[in-house]
Each structure stands twice: as structure tokens, then as C-alpha cells.
Amino acid sequence: MTHRFETVDAVREGLRSVDYLADESIAGVAYLADRLAKPVLVEGPAGTGKTQLAKSVAEMSGSRLIRLQCYEGIDEAKALYEWNYKKQLLRIQVEKGDEDASWTEIKDDIFSDEFLLPRPLMEAITADDPVVLLIDEVDRVELETEALLLEILSDYQVSIPELGTIEAKQIPLVFLTSNNTRELSEALKRRCLFLHIDYPEMDREKEIVLTKVPDISEKLADQVARIVRSVRQLELKKHPSVSETLDWARTLVLLGIDHIDEKDAIDTVNILLKYRSDIDKAIKEFSSNSPAHFEETSA
Ligand SMILES: Nc1ncnc2c1ncn2[C@@H]1O[C@H](COP(=O)(O)OP(=O)(O)O)[C@@H](O)[C@H]1O
Ligand SMILES: [Mg+2]
Incomplete structure (x- = not known):
């Protein structure tokens, strides 16, 4: 069996080459998932790069990304496969016109490959080319649907009553x-x-900002990462995610700010935080901790 990745470092470097900054544990789990042919369950707060990880792994390994976006009420027909009823009906009408066609013949005909609409899980399992399967926001599905996923991820096969068992041609890398x-x-x-992705350490977040925000200075990226870290230490309803850090950094660059002072921080904090009460707390923090956050450093 061939593997996608040679070493953990190769995973990390590969991810970096597509602008995803992974730490040791992220790269390590992606490496193991490939070696052990096991799915990865990535958990953590919103906006910390869970979805992006699967996309970036696909990109760096030259695999096709197949995504199943989960939602409440998603069922087998949307996740696995369904029959193309419209096409079946049309065929029945045509064949009924033919006196020789028996019902059994018609049934065999309309429950064949030709009338099957593969959905993401089936598509991933039957693919010939290398695939990364992203099952996104799996906590939104009902327990019964979870059982269906489990079955597929355990056996990498699908049984279709009318057709029999379809086995995987390859084991996709699943997130x-x-x-x-x-x-x-x-x-x-x-x-x-299992992979828990938390908010990044300050240095990694600074690197993410430097990678993702064009034209930002190292000094500003550093200050952004420091201030965001201190904001995350407050008791908030919703802590700023990496996407919000990036939005804030982009805003600052657009406004032509190269060093954040207290007023800049207060004026733009609504990009970072989305609740009135959180904003108030952050403003209080900025006002009381000004020297530490806003002094010019030699970084
Ligand atoms: N480690 C990282 N390296 C590069 N970009 C990241 C990283 N983590 C998060 N991001 C950025 O944050 C955004 C939000 O990430 P996303 O994967 O949508 O979060 P989640 O799925 O965890 O809610 C991504 O589009 C990406 O730009
Ligand atoms: Mg996501």
C-alpha cells in the first residue's frame, strides 16, 4: 500500500506550502491517519482551522476534496445515494409501451447503476483517484445518521439492497x-x-497572520497576535477565532495602521468581537492595560 506522506515534517512542510500553519500535533495526526488508514475527528472552537485543515491536506497531497456538509435532518439519500426517480419513471413509461417487457425486467433495469445518484460518501468510496473526504460539522446530524457514517467508516463499503455490496476501491483520507x-x-x-485544535499559540497565530494578510509588517502581526491573546484571556461569550484575527489584521492594514494605539484598538474591536458585552470588556481591558499592549516594541 502506498502512503501519501513520508514523515511528519513532510506533512508540516506540505501544509505550509499551501499556507496552512500546522503545529506538531496537527501534522502528526494527519500523518498517522494516512499510515493507519483511520479517519480523523477534529474538534475545537469555531474558526480555528478545522475545515481548512481537510481542504489544505487535499490541496497539498494533490487529492480531490469531497465534502459532506452535515446539517440537522440530513439523511441517507443526501449523504450516501438515492435513486433518480424522475429518470426511473420516464423509463417505466417507455418500457410499458413495449408489450414484451415484464415487470421484473423493468425493475432490474431501473434499479441499476445508471439510475443511481451517488452522494458524497458513496462518491468518495467509489472514486478511482485519491480523495480526501471531509465530513463537516458532524455534530449536527442525528444519532441514526451517525450510525450510518460509522458503518461506512468501519467497512468502507456500502450495501444497496437492489444492487448488492459496493466495496471501496481505495481508502480515502477522512476528516x-x-x-x-x-x-x-x-x-x-x-x-x-482524535485531534483537538485550539486557538493557536501566539507565535503560530502571528505566522498565520503573516502568511494570510498581504502587506502586513512583522511588527504589526506581532502586536495583533499579542493583543488577541490577551483578549482571549478575558471571560467572554465568544472568543475571537483565527478568522476574526485575520479580519482584524486586514482591517488594520487597510486603514494604514502600522502600530495599534489604544484608540485604534477601541475603534476596530467590533471586527474581533461580536457581542456588545464582550466589546465592553475588551475596551475596559484596553484602557486599563494600555502600556503593555500599545507601547512600541523593538520587535
Ligand atoms: N493553521 C492555520 N493556518 C492558516 N490559516 C488558518 C489556520 N487556522 C485557521 N486559519 C484561517 O481561519 C479560517 C477559518 O478556518 P476554518 O477552517 O473555517 O475554521 P473551523 O472549520 O474550525 O470553524 C480559514 O479560512 C483560514 O484562513
Ligand atoms: Mg468549519
Whole structure:
């Protein structure tokens, strides 16, 4: 069996080459997932790069990304496959005109490959080319649907009553993401490698900002990362995510700010935080901690 990645470092470098900054544990789990042919369950707060990780792994390994976006009420027909009823009906009408066609013949005909509409899970399993399967926000599906996922991720096969069992041509690299709105079943967790992605350390967040925000100075990226870290230490309803850090940094660059002073921070904090009460707390923090946040450093 061939592997996608040679070493953990190669994963990290590969991800960096597509602008995803991974730490040791992220790169390590992606490496193991490939070696052990196991799905990865990625959990953590919103906006910390869970979805992006799967996309970036696909990009760096030259695999096709197939995404199943989960939502409440998603069922087998949307996740796995469904029959193309319209096309089946049309065929029945045509064949009924033919006196020789028996019902059994018609049935065999309309429940064949030709009338099957593959959905993401089936598409991933039957693909010939290398695939990364992203099952995004899996915590939104009902428990029964979770069981369906488990079945597919355990056996890498699908049984279709009318057609028989379809086996995987290859084992795709699978990432499931969860924002933890509910506990997932023990069975699903057991099947997966587990990766918790938290807010990045200050240095990694600075690197992410430097990578993703064109024309930002190192000094400003450093200050942004420092201030965001201190804001995350406050008791807030919703902490700023990496996407919000990036939005804030882009805003500052657009405004031509190269060094954030207290007024700049207060004027733009609504990019970072989305609740009135959180904004008030941050403003209080900026006012009381000004020297530490806003002094010019020699970085
Ligand atoms: N480690 C990282 N390296 C580069 N960009 C990142 C990283 N983590 C997060 N981001 C940025 O943050 C954005 C939000 O990430 P996303 O994957 O959508 O979050 P999640 O799925 O965890 O809610 C991404 O589009 C990406 O630009
Ligand atoms: Mg996501």
C-alpha cells in the first residue's frame, strides 16, 4: 500500500506550502491517519482551522476534496445515494409501451447503476483517484445518521439492497469536524483518531497572520497576535477565532495602521468581537492595560 506522506515534517512542510500553519500535533495526526488508514475527528472552537485543515491536506497531497456538509435532518439519500426517480419513471413509461417487457425486467433495469445518484460518501468510496473526504460539522446530524457514517467508516463499503455490496476501491483520507454542539457516540470516537485544535499559540497565530494578510509588517502581526491573546484571556461569550484575527489584521492594514494605539484598538474591536458585552470588556481591558499592549516594541 502506498502512503501519501513520508514523515511528519513532510506533512508540516506540505501544509505550509499551501499556507496552512500546522503545529506538531496537527501534522502528526494527519500523518498517522494516512499510515493507519483511520479517519480523523477534529474538534475545537469555531474558526480555528478545522475545515481548512481537510481542504489544505487535499490541496497539498494533490487529492480531490469531497465534502459532506452535515446539517440537522440530513439523511441517507443526501449523504450516501438515492435513486433518480424522475429518470426511473420516464423509463417505466417507455418500457410499458413495449408489450414484451415484464415487470421484473423493468425493475432490474431501473434499479441499476445508471439510475443511481451517488452522494458524497458513496462518491468518495467509489472514486478511482485519491480523495480526501471531509465530513463537516458532524455534530449536527442525528444519532441514526451517525450510525450510518460509522458503518461506512468501519467497512468502507456500502450495501444497496437492489444492487448488492459496493466495496471501496481505495481508502480515502477522512476528516470529520465537530464544533461540539453535542457529544458524539463513543463508537464513532473509537473508530477515529482524535485531534483537538485550539486557538493557536501566539507565535503560530502571528505566522498565520503573516502568511494570510498581504502587506502586513512583522511588527504589526506581532502586536495583533499579542493583543488577541490577551483578549482571549478575558471571560467572554465568544472568543475571537483565527478568522476574526485575520479580519482584524486586514482591517488594520487597510486603514494604514502600522502600530495599534489604544484608540485604534477601541475603534476596530467590533471586527474581533461580536457581542456588545464582550466589546465592553475588551475596551475596559484596553484602557486599563494600555502600556503593555500599545507601547512600541523593538520587535
Ligand atoms: N493553521 C492555520 N493556518 C492558516 N490559516 C488558518 C489556520 N487556522 C485557521 N486559519 C484561517 O481561519 C479560517 C477559518 O478556518 P476554518 O477552517 O473555517 O475554521 P473551523 O472549520 O474550525 O470553524 C480559514 O479560512 C483560514 O484562513
Ligand atoms: Mg468549519
